[in-house]
Amino acid sequence: MILSPFEWSIARRYMLPGRSEAIIALVAGISITVVALSVAMLLIVMSVMNGFRAELIDRITALNGHAVVQAYGGRLENWESVLEEIRATEGVIDASPMIEQPLAASYNGRTEVVFVRGQTDEDIGQMAENLVAGDLATLSNGERNIAIGSQLQRNLGLRLGDTLTVFNPQGRTTPFGTVPRQIGYTITAVFEVGLYDFDERFVVMPIPQAQELLLTGDAISMIEVQTEDPNRVDEILAPVKDRLASQAIVTNWQQMNASLFEALQVERVAMFFALSIIVLVAAFNILSSLVMLVRSKTRDIAIIRTMGATRRSLMKIFVTTGSVVGVIGTLTGLALGFIVLFFRNGIAKFLSNVFGVNVWDPSVRFLTELPARTDPGEVLMIVGMAMGLSFLATLYPAYRAANTDPVEVLRYE
DSSP: OOOOHHHHHHHHHHHSOOGGGHHHHHHHHHHHHHHHHHHHHHHHHHHHHHHHHHHHHHHHHHHHOSEEEEEGGGOBTTHHHHHHHHHTSTTEEEEEEEEEEEEEEEETTEEEEEEEEEEOHHHHHGGGGGEEEEOGGGGGSSSSEEEEEHHHHHHHTOOTTOEEEEEEEEEEEETTEEEEEEEEEEEEEEEOOSBHHHHHHEEEEEHHHHHHHHTOTTOBSEEEEEESOGGGHHHHHHHHHHHTTTTEEEEEHHHHTHHHHHHHHHHHHHHHHHHHHHHHHHHHHHHHHHHHHHHHTHHHHHHHHHTTOOHHHHHHHHHHHHHHHHHHHHHHHHHHHHHHHHTHHHHHHHHHHHHTSOSSOHHHHSBSSOOOOOOHHHHHHHHHHHHHHHHHHHHHHHHHHHTOOHHHHHTTO
């Protein structure tokens, strides 16, 4: 829709109402503000929810792989042949043996429930990027050394070199009954992966140490599998699942966290729907401001018609006037949204200090920091929705203006 110089000059004057139309300028300003805020809120919320989901997926799959092959009864005997078979499966990048068991740990009279995880030296070495203190290499020297999560360290008041006692309630059978097994381990490393539950509960040690603690002999409890495409993990591991049906169960990352990601998806759709209503409200504000403008400019419109302006010209003038409001509001909202996303963690800390409430509680949100990941497709969808509704809101006032009868308006002038 291209405007002639005459049409553009009229539209520009209507975009900047004079002092006599201050109320129209106020309503137009409110319309721009509402559009900007609605676009910014949509962008911020959708980006944070996308970032939250993507960050969870990345960290969960980094910790537990794309799937785990878990033995029935918790013990996988002769696992070396199973491991080689999985590694030879097309589409599998890597597979590692692992032991994982919930136990209790105590230090200085305080006890916490922990997850003891036995891993290979290679897998332990890959945690170096998450190391907060200590040295992971000390776990492979044959001594009873362990690495713990940073939150578990804070909960129990532990320091490097302290001894954490881990209890295995199964223990050994004696003539006097079952004696729980307890072993003291020296803390030589502290890690923080960014998942609160993992940092609060997990105790990492080499597989031989875990086998000694759990009295499992040479058996392990599961095999962690990494595939070339996490979204095709079921298809890739289908042959493995069929061959090991009598020994183990194959569980992918989606099944292990199904309730969490399903809840996130429902919340994401609900938030998008709720915030879209704000954009609709902004469109109604544009409509109301244009209706007021048309009513106040009825005489001017009649004069323009008598000067030879067509109905099409008037439609173009008022559609342009309203659409510009939508465009300005949308662009302002995008700028505001990106600024808030850039400073999101600082803003969260500021709000926490001001209101005395933990805005981003990692014990509830799983992640230690507020994530964000902007999807260009969603940005285009938000922009298209805001501008589309703004355009639709201009049609009725523009139609009213175009159908103004100059004879009726100027009859008594």
